[in-house]
Amino acid sequence: DTGVSQDPRHKITKRGQNVTFRCDPISEHNRLYWYRQTLGQGPEFLTYFQNEAQLEKSRLLSDRFSAERPKGSFSTLEIQRTEQGDSAMYLCASSLNPGGFGNTIYFGEGSWLTVV
Amino acid sequence: GNSVTQMEGPVTLSEEAFLTINCTYTATGYPSLFWYVQYPGEGLQLLLKATKADDKGSNKGFEATYRKETTSFHLEKGSVQVSDSAVYFCALRGTYNTDKLIFGTGTRLQVFP
Numbered sequence: 001d002t003g004v005s006q007d008p009r010h011k012i013t014k015r016g017q018n019v020t021f022r023c024d025p026i027s028e029h030n031r032l033y034w035y036r037q038t039l040g041q042g043p044e045f046l047t048y049f050q051n052e053a054q055l056e057k058s059r060l061l062s063d064r065f066s067a068e069r070p071k072g073s074f075s076t077l078e079i080q081r082t083e084q085g086d087s088a089m090y091l092c093a094s095s096l097n098p099g100g101f102g103n104t105i106y107f108g109e110g111s112w113l114t115v116v
Numbered sequence: 117g118n119s120v121t122q123m124e125g126p127v128t129l130s131e132e133a134f135l136t137i138n139c140t141y142t143a144t145g146y147p148s149l150f151w152y153v154q155y156p157g158e159g160l161q162l163l164l165k166a167t168k169a170d171d172k173g174s175n176k177g178f179e180a181t182y183r184k185e186t187t188s189f190h191l192e193k194g195s196v197q198v199s200d201s202a203v204y205f206c207a208l209r210g211t212y213n214t215d216k217l218i219f220g221t222g223t224r225l226q227v228f229p
Contacts, residue, residue, distance in 0.1 A: 004159075043160070043205070048216065107159040107161070
């Protein structure tokens with residue numbers, strides 16, 4: 001049973017550089033979510049997709065952030081012109097919809113970003 | 117707005133002690149409630165869930181009951197182990213027009229032998 005897979009697991013980048021994270025959801029899961037988690041805090045919602053359609057974006061997702069899911073399978077999250085405040089763990093998750101709000105959302109192990 | 121409030125940690129216990137981590141929520145509608153656990157350096161794992169009032173979720177000796185009258189979903193375990201040391205997050209999902217999970221800030225549990 002393959003879970004949610006994220007790559008890379010760790011990324012160190014210089015301020016101003018662009019970074020991209022990839023997420024492969026559980027096979028056949030049509031919903032895919034991105035969250036951000038900083039040290040000592042709970043995950044904060046960024047965006048989610050139903051197949052290839054981006055259904056909701058948080059106000060946390062500034063113009064420097066863009067997420068795509070072009071074929072309704074894997075997704076990418078790109079951060080342009082990184083800032084030190086972008087340092088966080090970026091979590092991807094997936095679920096099967098319809099299934100109701102009690103349906104389980106499965107998380108990947110996260111991608112750690114450090115901006116120096 | 118919708119929110120989740122958890123007791124602050126760390127919670128420090130000896131092995132075999134009784135655990136309670138408090139969680140209360142504010143939400144419109146009838147959300148589903150979840151407890152996730154995060155071990156050091158890892159992502160989130162679902163621990164248990166409840167989808168309607170008075171439901172009890174349980175897993176690995178942990179339990180939580182969905183109390184609509186007190187808007188609470190407290191996590192309990194009768195006898196903790198060192199391996200239970202982790203951060204526990206309470207979350208809600210399923211308020212109107214959105215499918216996002218809203219998390220509390222997390223409670224760190226440390227269990228000593």
